[in-house]
Amino acid sequence: MTTFETLGLSPALLRALTETGYTTPTPIQAEAIPLVLGGHDVLGGAQTGTGKTAAFGLPLLQRLAKETPPKGPRKPRALILVPTRELAVQVSDNLKAYGRHLRMNVTTIFGGAGMQPQIDNLRRGVDILVACPGRLLDHMDSGHAKLDAVELLVLDEADRMLDMGFLPQMKRILGRVPKARQTLLFSATFEPRIKALALEFMRDPKQVQVAANSTIADTIAHRAHPVDNSRKRDLLVDLLSKRHTDQVLVFGKTKHGCNRLAEQLAESGLPSVAIHGNKSQAQRQKALDAFKSGRARILVATDVAARGLDIPNLPLVINHDLPMVAEDYVHRIGRTGRNGASGEALSLVSPEEGGLLRQIQRMLKAEIDMSAVEGYEPSQPVRLDTPIPKNGGGQRRQPAGGRPGARMGEQKPGGQRPPRKPAARGHGKPQERGAHAHAGPRPHRQGAGRPQGARQDTRA
Numbered sequence: 001m002t003t004f005e006t007l008g009l010s011p012a013l014l015r016a017l018t019e020t021g022y023t024t025p026t027p028i029q030a031e032a033i034p035l036v037l038g039g040h041d042v043l044g045g046a047q048t049g050t051g052k053t054a055a056f057g058l059p060l061l062q063r064l065a066k067e068t069p070p071k072g073p074r075k076p077r078a079l080i081l082v083p084t085r086e087l088a089v090q091v092s093d094n095l096k097a098y099g100r101h102l103r104m105n106v107t108t109i110f111g112g113a114g115m116q117p118q119i120d121n122l123r124r125g126v127d128i129l130v131a132c133p134g135r136l137l138d139h140m141d142s143g144h145a146k147l148d149a150v151e152l153l154v155l156d157e158a159d160r161m162l163d164m165g166f167l168p169q170m171k172r173i174l175g176r177v178p179k180a181r182q183t184l185l186f187s188a189t190f191e192p193r194i195k196a197l198a199l200e201f202m203r204d205p206k207q208v209q210v211a212a213n214s215t216i217a218d219t220i221a222h223r224a225h226p227v228d229n230s231r232k233r234d235l236l237v238d239l240l241s242k243r244h245t246d247q248v249l250v251f252g253k254t255k256h257g258c259n260r261l262a263e264q265l266a267e268s269g270l271p272s273v274a275i276h277g278n279k280s281q282a283q284r285q286k287a288l289d290a291f292k293s294g295r296a297r298i299l300v301a302t303d304v305a306a307r308g309l310d311i312p313n314l315p316l317v318i319n320h321d322l323p324m325v326a327e328d329y330v331h332r333i334g335r336t337g338r339n340g341a342s343g344e345a346l347s348l349v350s351p352e353e354g355g356l357l358r359q360i361q362r363m364l365k366a367e368i369d370m371s372a373v374e375g376y377e378p379s380q381p382v383r384l385d386t387p388i389p390k391n392g393g394g395q396r397r398q399p400a401g402g403r404p405g406a407r408m409g410e411q412k413p414g415g416q417r418p419p420r421k422p423a424a425r426g427h428g429k430p431q432e433r434g435a436h437a438h439a440g441p442r443p444h445r446q447g448a449g450r451p452q453g454a455r456q457d458t459r460a
Contacts, residue, residue, distance in 0.1 A: 002030045008037055010062050012101040017058075020097050026051040027210040033059050036184060041205040043198050044186040050210070052186045053094045056080075056154050060184075061099045063152065064127060074105065074125035075149035079177065081133055081170065083160040084304055085110040085281055086288070091156060092130045104128060109145075111135045112281040119144050133161065133169040140176065147176045155185045159194055159327065167197075174201055188330060220333060220343045224357065224370040226382040229350040232320055233261065235376045236348065237268045239318075240298065246315050247291065250300045251332050253321035261320065262300040272298040303328055311335060319347040326359040351378055354386030 004017055004025055025033070028046035035042050036059035046052055060078055067077075082088045092108040099106070107121045110132040118135075122144050129136075129145070139145035153174075155161070161170060183202045187194060190209070198205055227235050240248060252258040255276040262274035273287040273296040290296040292311060303323065317336045323329050336343030349357050349370065361367055361384075370382065 007033045009033070009058060010065065012065070013058055013062060013098060016098050016100050019100070022054070026055075028052055028208065029055045029058070031208045031210060032056065035206050035208065036060065036182070037062065039182060041183045041202040042185070043190075043195070043202065043205040043207045044184065045190045045207075045209045046186075046188065052156070052188075053091055054098065056156075056184045056186055057091070057095050057098055060128070060152055060154070061095065061102060061104060063182075064104065065099075065102045073123065074127055075146050076107075076126045076129035077149055078128040078152040078154070079147060079150045079173075080128065080130045080154040080156060081136070081161065081173065082130065082156045083132065083164055083166065085112060085132065085284065086304070087157060088130050088132055095128060095130070106130065109135050109139060110281070112279075112284070115139075133166045133173060136173060137169055140173070147173070148178060150177045151181055153177055153181050153183045155183075157187055158185050158197065159187045159191060160331070162193060162197070188334065191327075220336060220345050222333075222345050222347075222364075222366075222368045224347040224349050224368050225373050225376070226349050226351070226370060226378045227373070227376045228378045229352065231376055232348045232350065233264055235373060236261075236318065236320060237265065237270065238373070238376075239346070240265070240270050241268075243316070246297070247294070247311070248298050248316045248318060249311070249314060249335050250298055250318045250320050251323070252300055252302060253324075255302055257321075258300045258302055262298070265298055265300070270298055271296045272300055274300045275304065276302040277304050303332070314343065316344045316346065319345070322347060322349060322353045322356040322360070324356065326356075326363040329360045329363070349382050351380045351382050352386065354382045354384050355388040357382065358384040358386075359388070 002025055004014055004022065007025060007030065009017075026046075027050070028044060029051050032042055032044045032055040036056060042056075044052065044055060046055075064077055080091060082091060088108050088110045092106050095104075095106050104127045105125060106128045107118075107126045108130045109118045109122075111134055115138070118139065119142075122139065131145075136145060140147070155170070161167070183205070185194075185198050185202065185205070225235065236250070250261070252261055255278050258274045258276050262272040265272040273290050275284050275287045279287070287296070287299065291299040300320075314336045317333045319329070319332065323332060333343070333345035336345065347357070347368070357368065357370075372378070
Protein backbone atom coordinates (compact mmCIF):
# COMPACT_ATOMS: atom_id res chain seq x y z
CA MET A 1 0.00 0.00 0.00
CA THR A 2 1.34 3.42 -0.97
CA THR A 3 1.61 5.94 1.86
CA PHE A 4 3.09 9.39 2.12
CA GLU A 5 5.97 7.79 4.04
CA THR A 6 6.76 5.36 1.21
CA LEU A 7 6.79 8.26 -1.27
CA GLY A 8 9.93 9.56 0.44
CA LEU A 9 8.58 12.78 1.93
CA SER A 10 10.49 14.43 4.77
CA PRO A 11 9.40 14.21 8.45
CA ALA A 12 8.47 17.91 8.46
CA LEU A 13 6.07 17.43 5.55
CA LEU A 14 4.66 14.20 6.99
CA ARG A 15 3.95 15.97 10.26
CA ALA A 16 2.13 18.78 8.45
CA LEU A 17 0.10 16.29 6.42
CA THR A 18 -0.99 14.51 9.59
CA GLU A 19 -2.03 17.81 11.16
CA THR A 20 -3.91 18.76 7.98
CA GLY A 21 -5.80 15.46 7.98
CA TYR A 22 -4.18 13.84 4.95
CA THR A 23 -3.88 10.09 5.41
CA THR A 24 -3.49 8.37 2.04
CA PRO A 25 -2.12 9.85 -1.20
CA THR A 26 -4.49 10.15 -4.13
CA PRO A 27 -3.54 8.44 -7.42
CA ILE A 28 -2.12 11.63 -8.96
CA GLN A 29 -0.06 12.25 -5.82
CA ALA A 30 1.21 8.66 -5.68
CA GLU A 31 2.40 8.79 -9.29
CA ALA A 32 3.64 12.37 -9.58
CA ILE A 33 5.47 12.93 -6.28
CA PRO A 34 8.29 10.39 -6.93
CA LEU A 35 8.81 11.79 -10.45
CA VAL A 36 9.06 15.37 -9.19
CA LEU A 37 11.41 14.34 -6.37
CA GLY A 38 13.51 12.59 -9.01
CA GLY A 39 13.98 15.88 -10.88
CA HIS A 40 11.85 15.03 -13.92
CA ASP A 41 9.66 17.44 -15.83
CA VAL A 42 6.09 16.21 -15.34
CA LEU A 43 2.93 16.57 -17.39
CA GLY A 44 0.20 15.65 -14.90
CA GLY A 45 -3.49 15.19 -15.64
CA ALA A 46 -6.30 14.29 -13.27
CA GLN A 47 -9.92 15.28 -12.78
CA THR A 48 -10.57 18.26 -10.57
CA GLY A 49 -10.70 17.70 -6.81
CA THR A 50 -8.12 14.89 -6.76
CA GLY A 51 -5.26 16.72 -5.06
CA LYS A 52 -3.13 18.14 -7.87
CA THR A 53 -1.83 20.96 -5.65
CA ALA A 54 -0.29 18.51 -3.21
CA ALA A 55 1.03 16.45 -6.13
CA PHE A 56 3.34 19.28 -7.14
CA GLY A 57 3.45 21.27 -3.90
CA LEU A 58 4.81 18.61 -1.56
CA PRO A 59 7.84 17.59 -3.65
CA LEU A 60 8.44 21.24 -4.56
CA LEU A 61 8.68 22.17 -0.89
CA GLN A 62 10.95 19.23 -0.15
CA ARG A 63 13.35 20.04 -2.97
CA LEU A 64 13.63 23.70 -1.96
CA ALA A 65 14.06 22.83 1.74
CA LYS A 66 17.14 20.73 0.99
CA GLU A 67 19.03 23.77 -0.26
CA THR A 68 20.20 26.68 1.85
CA PRO A 69 18.89 29.92 0.37
CA PRO A 70 21.48 32.58 -0.46
CA LYS A 71 22.11 35.40 1.98
CA GLY A 72 20.25 38.67 1.61
CA PRO A 73 16.81 39.23 0.09
CA ARG A 74 15.65 36.01 -1.51
CA LYS A 75 14.51 35.85 -5.12
CA PRO A 76 11.79 33.35 -6.04
CA ARG A 77 13.21 29.84 -6.42
CA ALA A 78 9.84 28.40 -7.45
CA LEU A 79 7.24 30.11 -9.64
CA ILE A 80 3.65 28.83 -9.88
CA LEU A 81 1.47 30.41 -12.58
CA VAL A 82 -2.31 30.17 -12.20
CA PRO A 83 -5.22 31.68 -14.17
CA THR A 84 -7.39 33.22 -11.42
CA ARG A 85 -7.08 35.06 -8.14
CA GLU A 86 -9.12 32.46 -6.27
CA LEU A 87 -6.84 29.66 -7.43
CA ALA A 88 -3.77 31.71 -6.51
CA VAL A 89 -5.07 32.14 -2.96
CA GLN A 90 -6.01 28.46 -2.67
CA VAL A 91 -2.61 27.23 -3.91
CA SER A 92 -0.78 29.65 -1.61
CA ASP A 93 -2.84 28.61 1.43
CA ASN A 94 -2.21 24.92 0.71
CA LEU A 95 1.54 25.44 0.33
CA LYS A 96 1.67 27.33 3.61
CA ALA A 97 -0.20 24.49 5.31
CA TYR A 98 2.09 21.81 3.86
CA GLY A 99 5.22 23.81 4.69
CA ARG A 100 4.23 25.01 8.15
CA HIS A 101 7.27 23.30 9.68
CA LEU A 102 9.65 24.57 7.01
CA ARG A 103 11.13 28.04 6.71
CA MET A 104 9.57 28.92 3.39
CA ASN A 105 8.29 32.32 2.34
CA VAL A 106 5.25 31.99 0.04
CA THR A 107 4.00 35.16 -1.67
CA THR A 108 0.94 35.62 -3.88
CA ILE A 109 0.44 38.34 -6.50
CA PHE A 110 -2.62 38.96 -8.65
CA GLY A 111 -4.65 41.79 -10.13
CA GLY A 112 -7.53 43.52 -8.40
CA ALA A 113 -5.38 44.23 -5.33
CA GLY A 114 -2.99 47.04 -4.46
CA MET A 115 0.48 46.95 -5.99
CA GLN A 116 2.41 48.34 -3.03
CA PRO A 117 1.78 45.51 -0.52
CA GLN A 118 2.88 43.05 -3.19
CA ILE A 119 6.01 45.12 -3.89
CA ASP A 120 6.80 45.15 -0.16
CA ASN A 121 6.47 41.35 0.01
CA LEU A 122 8.76 40.90 -2.99
CA ARG A 123 11.37 43.19 -1.45
CA ARG A 124 11.33 41.23 1.81
CA GLY A 125 12.32 38.10 -0.08
CA VAL A 126 10.41 35.18 -1.58
CA ASP A 127 11.03 31.45 -1.86
CA ILE A 128 7.83 30.49 -3.68
CA LEU A 129 5.89 32.94 -5.83
CA VAL A 130 2.29 32.14 -6.82
CA ALA A 131 1.16 34.54 -9.52
CA CYS A 132 -1.40 35.37 -12.19
CA PRO A 133 0.43 36.22 -15.44
CA GLY A 134 -0.89 39.76 -15.96
CA ARG A 135 0.06 41.14 -12.57
CA LEU A 136 3.40 39.29 -12.64
CA LEU A 137 4.26 41.09 -15.86
CA ASP A 138 3.47 44.42 -14.18
CA HIS A 139 5.98 43.63 -11.44
CA MET A 140 8.53 42.36 -13.97
CA ASP A 141 8.24 45.52 -16.08
CA SER A 142 8.73 47.71 -13.01
CA GLY A 143 11.75 45.67 -11.90
CA HIS A 144 10.23 44.37 -8.66
CA ALA A 145 9.93 40.71 -9.70
CA LYS A 146 13.16 39.02 -10.78
CA LEU A 147 12.93 35.45 -12.05
CA ASP A 148 16.59 34.64 -12.72
CA ALA A 149 16.82 32.37 -9.65
CA VAL A 150 13.78 30.18 -10.46
CA GLU A 151 14.60 26.46 -10.21
CA LEU A 152 11.07 25.03 -10.41
CA LEU A 153 8.29 26.31 -12.64
CA VAL A 154 4.68 25.11 -12.32
CA LEU A 155 1.87 25.86 -14.78
CA ASP A 156 -1.35 25.01 -12.94
CA GLU A 157 -4.57 24.74 -14.96
CA ALA A 158 -2.66 25.47 -18.15
CA ASP A 159 -5.69 24.75 -20.33
CA ARG A 160 -7.60 27.52 -18.61
CA MET A 161 -4.74 29.97 -19.06
CA LEU A 162 -4.68 29.22 -22.78
CA ASP A 163 -8.45 29.65 -23.03
CA MET A 164 -8.14 33.02 -21.31
CA GLY A 165 -5.56 34.19 -23.83
CA PHE A 166 -2.53 34.11 -21.54
CA LEU A 167 -0.19 32.34 -23.97
CA PRO A 168 1.66 35.50 -25.14
CA GLN A 169 2.22 36.53 -21.51
CA MET A 170 3.28 33.05 -20.50
CA LYS A 171 5.87 33.08 -23.27
CA ARG A 172 7.22 36.43 -22.07
CA ILE A 173 7.50 35.10 -18.54
CA LEU A 174 9.11 31.84 -19.63
CA GLY A 175 11.67 33.86 -21.57
CA ARG A 176 12.85 35.38 -18.28
CA VAL A 177 13.08 32.10 -16.37
CA PRO A 178 16.35 30.11 -16.50
CA LYS A 179 16.31 27.31 -19.04
CA ALA A 180 18.05 25.02 -16.56
CA ARG A 181 14.93 24.44 -14.48
CA GLN A 182 12.39 21.75 -13.64
CA THR A 183 8.97 22.36 -15.21
CA LEU A 184 5.68 20.87 -14.04
CA LEU A 185 2.42 21.26 -15.94
CA PHE A 186 -0.80 20.16 -14.24
CA SER A 187 -4.37 20.32 -15.50
CA ALA A 188 -7.67 18.50 -15.41
CA THR A 189 -7.90 18.37 -19.21
CA PHE A 190 -5.25 17.91 -21.90
CA GLU A 191 -6.04 19.05 -25.41
CA PRO A 192 -3.48 18.63 -28.23
CA ARG A 193 -2.41 22.27 -27.87
CA ILE A 194 -1.57 21.66 -24.20
CA LYS A 195 0.78 18.87 -25.19
CA ALA A 196 2.27 21.09 -27.90
CA LEU A 197 2.94 23.73 -25.24
CA ALA A 198 4.57 21.09 -23.05
CA LEU A 199 6.93 20.01 -25.82
CA GLU A 200 7.88 23.64 -26.42
CA PHE A 201 8.76 24.49 -22.81
CA MET A 202 9.58 21.15 -21.14
CA ARG A 203 12.45 18.68 -21.34
CA ASP A 204 11.40 15.09 -22.01
CA PRO A 205 8.39 15.32 -19.66
CA LYS A 206 7.04 12.25 -17.92
CA GLN A 207 3.28 12.06 -18.40
CA VAL A 208 0.97 11.07 -15.55
CA GLN A 209 -2.69 10.62 -16.47
CA VAL A 210 -4.70 8.98 -13.73
CA ALA A 211 -8.05 9.35 -15.51
CA ALA A 212 -9.20 9.74 -19.07
CA ASN A 213 -9.21 13.25 -20.49
CA SER A 214 -12.16 15.37 -19.34
CA THR A 215 -13.63 12.62 -17.13
CA ILE A 216 -15.71 13.56 -14.13
CA ALA A 217 -16.07 11.91 -10.73
CA ASP A 218 -18.58 9.07 -10.89
CA THR A 219 -20.10 10.29 -7.62
CA ILE A 220 -21.80 13.17 -9.49
CA ALA A 221 -25.36 12.72 -10.80
CA HIS A 222 -26.12 14.68 -13.99
CA ARG A 223 -29.58 15.99 -14.83
CA ALA A 224 -31.04 18.58 -17.20
CA HIS A 225 -34.36 20.43 -17.35
CA PRO A 226 -35.53 21.83 -20.72
CA VAL A 227 -37.03 25.29 -20.31
CA ASP A 228 -37.47 28.46 -22.34
CA ASN A 229 -34.69 30.96 -21.73
CA SER A 230 -37.22 33.56 -20.56
CA ARG A 231 -38.41 31.22 -17.78
CA LYS A 232 -35.05 29.99 -16.48
CA ARG A 233 -35.03 32.37 -13.53
CA ASP A 234 -38.55 31.36 -12.44
CA LEU A 235 -37.64 27.67 -12.62
CA LEU A 236 -34.43 28.31 -10.70
CA VAL A 237 -36.33 30.08 -7.92
CA ASP A 238 -38.81 27.20 -7.80
CA LEU A 239 -36.06 24.57 -7.57
CA LEU A 240 -34.04 26.45 -4.95
CA SER A 241 -37.11 27.17 -2.83
CA LYS A 242 -37.69 23.43 -2.49
CA ARG A 243 -34.15 22.85 -1.19
CA HIS A 244 -34.26 24.95 1.94
CA THR A 245 -30.87 24.19 3.47
CA ASP A 246 -28.57 23.19 0.62
CA GLN A 247 -25.73 25.47 -0.44
CA VAL A 248 -25.79 25.90 -4.20
CA LEU A 249 -23.29 27.23 -6.73
CA VAL A 250 -25.03 28.68 -9.81
CA PHE A 251 -23.09 29.41 -13.01
CA GLY A 252 -24.16 32.14 -15.40
CA LYS A 253 -22.80 33.37 -18.71
CA THR A 254 -22.08 37.07 -18.18
CA LYS A 255 -20.96 39.35 -15.37
CA HIS A 256 -24.02 41.59 -15.62
CA GLY A 257 -26.28 38.55 -15.83
CA CYS A 258 -24.80 37.09 -12.64
CA ASN A 259 -25.27 40.36 -10.77
CA ARG A 260 -28.88 40.62 -11.89
CA LEU A 261 -29.63 36.97 -11.13
CA ALA A 262 -28.21 37.26 -7.61
CA GLU A 263 -30.35 40.34 -6.99
CA GLN A 264 -33.47 38.60 -8.29
CA LEU A 265 -32.85 35.53 -6.14
CA ALA A 266 -32.37 37.73 -3.08
CA GLU A 267 -35.63 39.55 -3.88
CA SER A 268 -37.31 36.12 -3.92
CA GLY A 269 -36.12 35.42 -0.39
CA LEU A 270 -33.06 33.36 -1.36
CA PRO A 271 -29.88 34.95 0.14
CA SER A 272 -27.43 35.17 -2.77
CA VAL A 273 -24.12 36.79 -3.65
CA ALA A 274 -22.36 37.16 -6.99
CA ILE A 275 -18.72 36.79 -7.98
CA HIS A 276 -17.04 37.63 -11.27
CA GLY A 277 -13.94 39.25 -12.72
CA ASN A 278 -15.18 42.84 -12.55
CA LYS A 279 -15.38 42.73 -8.77
CA SER A 280 -12.33 43.72 -6.73
CA GLN A 281 -10.49 41.06 -4.79
CA ALA A 282 -11.97 42.41 -1.53
CA GLN A 283 -15.50 42.14 -2.98
CA ARG A 284 -14.87 38.62 -4.25
CA GLN A 285 -13.45 37.51 -0.92
CA LYS A 286 -16.38 39.04 0.94
CA ALA A 287 -18.82 37.13 -1.28
CA LEU A 288 -16.93 33.86 -0.80
CA ASP A 289 -16.81 34.35 2.97
CA ALA A 290 -20.58 34.96 3.04
CA PHE A 291 -21.17 31.80 1.04
CA LYS A 292 -18.79 29.57 2.97
CA SER A 293 -20.13 30.81 6.32
CA GLY A 294 -23.74 30.16 5.29
CA ARG A 295 -24.85 33.79 5.40
CA ALA A 296 -25.59 33.42 1.71
CA ARG A 297 -27.01 30.10 0.52
CA ILE A 298 -26.37 30.73 -3.15
CA LEU A 299 -23.24 31.85 -4.98
CA VAL A 300 -23.88 33.05 -8.55
CA ALA A 301 -20.70 33.08 -10.61
CA THR A 302 -19.16 33.28 -14.03
CA ASP A 303 -16.48 30.77 -14.98
CA VAL A 304 -14.05 32.65 -12.75
CA ALA A 305 -15.34 30.33 -10.00
CA ALA A 306 -14.99 27.16 -12.07
CA ARG A 307 -11.43 26.73 -10.76
CA GLY A 308 -9.78 27.40 -7.46
CA LEU A 309 -12.85 27.18 -5.22
CA ASP A 310 -12.60 24.41 -2.65
CA ILE A 311 -15.95 24.31 -0.84
CA PRO A 312 -16.32 21.24 1.38
CA ASN A 313 -19.49 19.21 0.95
CA LEU A 314 -21.08 21.36 -1.75
CA PRO A 315 -24.07 19.21 -2.76
CA LEU A 316 -25.37 20.97 -5.87
CA VAL A 317 -24.05 22.91 -8.86
CA ILE A 318 -26.55 24.44 -11.30
CA ASN A 319 -25.77 25.64 -14.81
CA HIS A 320 -28.24 28.47 -15.33
CA ASP A 321 -26.52 28.89 -18.71
CA LEU A 322 -24.55 26.12 -20.40
CA PRO A 323 -20.86 26.88 -20.92
CA MET A 324 -19.82 27.85 -24.44
CA VAL A 325 -16.82 25.51 -24.22
CA ALA A 326 -17.64 21.93 -23.27
CA GLU A 327 -14.51 21.42 -21.16
CA ASP A 328 -15.71 24.16 -18.79
CA TYR A 329 -18.56 21.85 -17.79
CA VAL A 330 -15.91 19.59 -16.22
CA HIS A 331 -14.51 22.38 -14.10
CA ARG A 332 -17.85 23.90 -13.18
CA ILE A 333 -19.39 20.75 -11.78
CA GLY A 334 -16.06 19.66 -10.33
CA ARG A 335 -16.88 21.98 -7.42
CA THR A 336 -19.20 19.19 -6.18
CA GLY A 337 -18.52 15.50 -5.69
CA ARG A 338 -15.02 16.17 -4.37
CA ASN A 339 -12.88 13.62 -2.54
CA GLY A 340 -15.40 10.83 -2.97
CA ALA A 341 -18.46 12.78 -1.77
CA SER A 342 -21.71 12.57 -3.72
CA GLY A 343 -22.86 15.57 -5.71
CA GLU A 344 -25.44 16.71 -8.21
CA ALA A 345 -25.02 18.71 -11.42
CA LEU A 346 -28.20 20.26 -12.81
CA SER A 347 -28.41 22.18 -16.09
CA LEU A 348 -31.24 24.40 -17.31
CA VAL A 349 -31.26 23.99 -21.07
CA SER A 350 -33.13 26.26 -23.46
CA PRO A 351 -34.01 25.10 -27.00
CA GLU A 352 -31.24 27.36 -28.33
CA GLU A 353 -28.64 25.48 -26.25
CA GLY A 354 -29.26 22.03 -27.72
CA GLY A 355 -25.97 22.13 -29.63
CA LEU A 356 -24.04 23.02 -26.47
CA LEU A 357 -25.63 20.11 -24.63
CA ARG A 358 -24.60 17.81 -27.49
CA GLN A 359 -20.98 18.99 -27.10
CA ILE A 360 -21.03 18.19 -23.39
CA GLN A 361 -22.52 14.73 -23.92
CA ARG A 362 -19.92 13.94 -26.57
CA MET A 363 -17.15 14.98 -24.21
CA LEU A 364 -18.62 12.89 -21.37
CA LYS A 365 -19.31 10.01 -23.77
CA ALA A 366 -22.65 9.66 -22.00
CA GLU A 367 -26.15 11.07 -22.23
CA ILE A 368 -27.48 13.44 -19.59
CA ASP A 369 -30.95 12.58 -18.33
CA MET A 370 -33.35 15.35 -19.36
CA SER A 371 -36.86 15.81 -18.01
CA ALA A 372 -39.20 18.77 -18.05
CA VAL A 373 -40.56 20.25 -14.82
CA GLU A 374 -44.33 20.50 -14.77
CA GLY A 375 -45.42 24.03 -15.54
CA TYR A 376 -42.07 24.93 -17.15
CA GLU A 377 -42.22 22.88 -20.35
CA PRO A 378 -40.42 24.67 -23.20
CA SER A 379 -42.36 26.08 -26.16
CA GLN A 380 -40.33 23.83 -28.47
CA PRO A 381 -38.23 20.73 -27.85
CA VAL A 382 -34.50 20.85 -27.19
CA ARG A 383 -32.86 19.38 -30.28
CA LEU A 384 -29.25 18.25 -30.10
CA ASP A 385 -28.73 19.18 -33.75
CA THR A 386 -29.43 22.85 -32.99
CA PRO A 387 -26.60 25.03 -34.39
CA ILE A 388 -24.07 26.22 -31.84
CA PRO A 389 -24.67 29.86 -30.83
CA LYS A 390 -22.31 32.40 -32.37
CA ASN A 391 -18.93 32.64 -30.58
CA GLY A 392 -19.48 29.26 -28.95
CA GLY A 393 -18.79 25.79 -30.17
CA GLY A 394 -15.41 25.31 -28.59
CA GLN A 395 -13.74 28.25 -30.30
CA ARG A 396 -10.78 29.90 -28.64
CA ARG A 397 -12.17 32.40 -26.18
CA GLN A 398 -10.81 35.89 -26.26
CA PRO A 399 -10.36 38.12 -23.25
CA ALA A 400 -12.13 41.43 -23.05
CA GLY A 401 -10.63 43.61 -25.74
CA GLY A 402 -10.76 40.96 -28.46
CA ARG A 403 -7.15 39.83 -28.59
CA PRO A 404 -5.21 37.17 -26.72
CA GLY A 405 -3.72 38.44 -23.50
CA ALA A 406 -5.57 41.74 -23.40
CA ARG A 407 -6.67 42.91 -19.99
CA MET A 408 -9.33 45.37 -19.01
CA GLY A 409 -7.95 48.88 -19.11
CA GLU A 410 -5.10 47.92 -21.45
CA GLN A 411 -4.50 49.99 -24.52
CA LYS A 412 -5.47 48.87 -27.98
CA PRO A 413 -2.85 47.51 -30.41
CA GLY A 414 -0.38 50.19 -31.39
CA GLY A 415 0.26 51.36 -27.83
CA GLN A 416 -1.88 54.50 -28.12
CA ARG A 417 -5.37 55.47 -27.18
CA PRO A 418 -7.46 57.05 -29.94
CA PRO A 419 -7.09 60.86 -29.87
CA ARG A 420 -9.86 62.87 -28.31
CA LYS A 421 -11.91 65.19 -30.48
CA PRO A 422 -10.70 68.79 -30.22
CA ALA A 423 -12.81 71.03 -28.05
CA ALA A 424 -14.98 73.63 -29.66
CA ARG A 425 -13.61 77.16 -29.68
CA GLY A 426 -14.58 79.40 -26.84
CA HIS A 427 -14.68 76.71 -24.20
CA GLY A 428 -11.40 77.45 -22.51
CA LYS A 429 -7.89 76.09 -22.73
CA PRO A 430 -7.22 72.38 -22.23
CA GLN A 431 -5.90 72.85 -18.69
CA GLU A 432 -9.09 74.66 -17.74
CA ARG A 433 -11.22 71.70 -18.79
CA GLY A 434 -9.64 69.34 -16.24
CA ALA A 435 -6.61 67.15 -15.73
CA HIS A 436 -7.87 64.42 -18.06
CA ALA A 437 -7.94 66.51 -21.23
CA HIS A 438 -5.27 65.68 -23.81
CA ALA A 439 -4.37 67.28 -27.10
CA GLY A 440 -3.35 63.94 -28.60
CA PRO A 441 -2.46 60.35 -27.84
CA ARG A 442 -0.80 59.65 -24.52
CA PRO A 443 2.62 58.06 -25.06
CA HIS A 444 3.35 54.77 -23.36
CA ARG A 445 6.48 54.71 -21.20
CA GLN A 446 8.07 51.35 -20.49
CA GLY A 447 7.94 50.65 -16.80
CA ALA A 448 5.84 53.69 -16.02
CA GLY A 449 3.47 53.40 -13.13
CA ARG A 450 -0.08 52.34 -13.87
CA PRO A 451 -3.22 52.87 -11.84
CA GLN A 452 -3.89 50.07 -9.40
CA GLY A 453 -6.14 47.44 -10.89
CA ALA A 454 -5.59 48.73 -14.44
CA ARG A 455 -4.72 45.22 -15.52
CA GLN A 456 -6.94 42.29 -14.81
CA ASP A 457 -5.75 38.71 -14.47
CA THR A 458 -9.00 37.05 -15.38
CA ARG A 459 -11.48 37.42 -18.20
CA ALA A 460 -14.56 35.94 -16.55
